[in-house]
Amino acid sequence: MSHNEVIELEVTDLKTLSNTAKRLGGKLILNEKTYKWFGRNVGDYPLPEGIVESDLGKCEHKIKFPGINYEVGVIKSKTTKGAYSLLWDFFDRHLEKKMGGPKAISFIQNYTMEKATQAAMSKGKLCRESVIKTEQGEKRRLVINV
């Protein structure tokens, strides 16, 4: 069983990606050409658009979380030159939980916060981040004093 997905996130900055991994307790490992997943596509879940079977398990870099077997592959974007996409197998329930579900919402939220914070700080501005619990889960808010 494998459930491979590309996260709806276009990564243009590896520093932001590294900081996002750290926020979630993981680590970006550069120049690792394979990432761990189920290892075999049994056809029980459609492949992400633009991804072929031979792409699975191959990457440029990867994100590893301690104590979690499967990993997140950082691959070259199929649509934007110089950018990266994130390919992963969310069949690993521990990784799925860490990332914030099959759509990796927690990862996307943290990446956005990190990206905006870095942009604000590069202009010398202070930021205040908060997590807001809602009936649907949680959302993240960043307030930048201009």
Added chain:
Amino acid sequence: MQKQIIIEVDEEGKIHFETDGFIGEECVQNDVVNHVKNALGKGLGPEFKPVFYQTNQKKVVHKNFCG
């Protein structure tokens, strides 16, 4: 009034970008606002959908990850 940029990422990964405390077109011309908006716009998905722009004090842009 304190000028602020308020960014929220909701439970579906959708970004809400809002400025507050600006008057008129000030927010459109503000260097920090444009810098942060560009940082998010370049790296976070292919779609950038302006829902509405208010001419006074508040500007909101929504971006949907899931298209």
